[in-house]
Amino acid sequence: MGTWLAENSLLLGLALLDGLANAALVFMVAVGLNLVFGVLRIVNVAHGSLFAIGAYTAASIGLFFAAQGLPSWMGYAALVLAAVAVGAVLGPLIERLLLRRIYGHEDVLQLLVTFALFMILEDVQKLVWGVQPISQDAPLRLLGTVDIPFGEDVIPFTAYQLFVLPGIAVATLIGLAWFLRRTLTGRVIVAVTTDKEAATAMGIDAARITLLTFSFGAGLAALGGALASPTLALVPGIGAQTIVLSFAVVATAGLGQIEGAALTALLIGLGRSIAVYFAPEFEVVVPYLIMVAVLLVRPQGLFGVIETRRV
């Protein structure tokens, strides 16, 4: 064991760093999905498309800024701008025009509406951005790399993936926990999640809260995509990949837990990147194996609370 560790310390180090960056991105998407499910009671299949559209929009804005000759730090502004734009435009549009019509319908129908939306958005992406890979890695290059010592080896790792991604994820986690527990709007959201009818009876405008939550969740997905955009080549299909991964995170964590989602994202992100370096064939399998193993032992998810059975 000791010699194995010494021989593979470099790979293990890389896997840890990659896993951390990976987990940060997965967390951003999964926490939005969780929030939206809590309030709307809809498993939003199109959440992954919002991630993809966020990524494409960020790349487009970034390239546009660069073409205008703006300073290169504006690349970061492009990321935030893209997330806000997607959340503020697509969020209300989808909630108002589509989802609002199907609240209270059967779960299957709600799921399928978001599946239809996913199909439509998938083609919208292809029509707007084409099928050729797009990459815009200015924000990644600007910060350069950091040399990290690992045993005798030194790993050069991009500062963007090392500091910016986990930093923003942690900030989101703390900010969200504070927002939901300490501010009036946040507590109203929690109230609607717990019991919509009772909350409405107390004079809460549930329709407004739903709109707000969905747009916010959409914005988080888009921010995840925007942050991911400098680290990967954007091709059709990234939305489909992202959504199944965040489904795995949400189901493993159990519903309604922000900190739980963060820990699970970390677990799954690390598991996946360790697989990338040591058993690349099983990279995609690992998150689901973790999920199955967890649900086998704890059917309500790692951090989920057992819901009382409907009698």
Added chain:
Amino acid sequence: MRRESLLAALGAIGLVACAWAVPWLKFVLTIALAKGIAVLGILLLLRAGQVSFGHSMFLALGAYTVAFLAPSENEVLLLLPAAALIATGVGLVLGLFLVRYRDIFFGMLNLAFAMVLYSLLEKLYSLTKGTDGIRVAALSFAGTEPERGTQEWIVFGIALGLAILFGLLVRSYLASPMGRALAGIKTRETRLEFMGVPARRVLLFAYVLSALMGGVGGALIAMTTRHVTPQIAYWTSSGELIFIGILGGAGSALGPFLGATAFELVRVYAAAAVAEAWQMILGAVLLLVILFAPGGVWGLLSRRWRA
């Protein structure tokens, strides 16, 4: 009920007539029948209020069984039962674990298993040739190896025959006490338990039956397309099956076939008309159906009769 049988008979004759009049439609219609058989399984689970977001795995199991076995044993009459057997076996093993879960957990666990299968099919290149997929070797039918045109007719005929068989099976199953208990899982599972009905066993039976039909559907797809890729196990393929179930309507065993035919025809024509946006058109059709015809095609038809 008599109208349903009449419609089924008319539908079968219509399909044969279409396949005869427009030869290239035969391919599309065979796929539609195969998917319809798989969707019958989705229908059973929908009765219990459960959505499997991973039924593509049974399609894939059936299809890959055919692709793997065909080089050594190419007899269709043996390949079909083999595919059904493997899908049923896997369905039973997974089902024992899955029927403990409901709603989102049921859906997501199914998804997880399907994704595991998908990535194994994609990554184990030496066995499965990865995303390139496997070409299905030439098939023989009851010992004979007919030429291509006849072969297509035979597969079409088998698909139609099995569709009718499984349709009748599902209809009488749903009318039986076991089948009726499924609706109890959807509304009030606790009451079932109070009545002494083991809910998990009821769901397990439906799940295994749905796995069997998924395997048969997948095998028929492999025999029609003659080329199997991991894409058949991807989660979007499961989504398609649920899509077809809702499109056709969950009210009758005819629904899945109505839905599958409509789905495949819309897909073919949409892809021909606007190659880049066929998915968008399918999505829009799905939205229209859910918002304006929640009973699906079957619901529209039966409402007209009642009026």
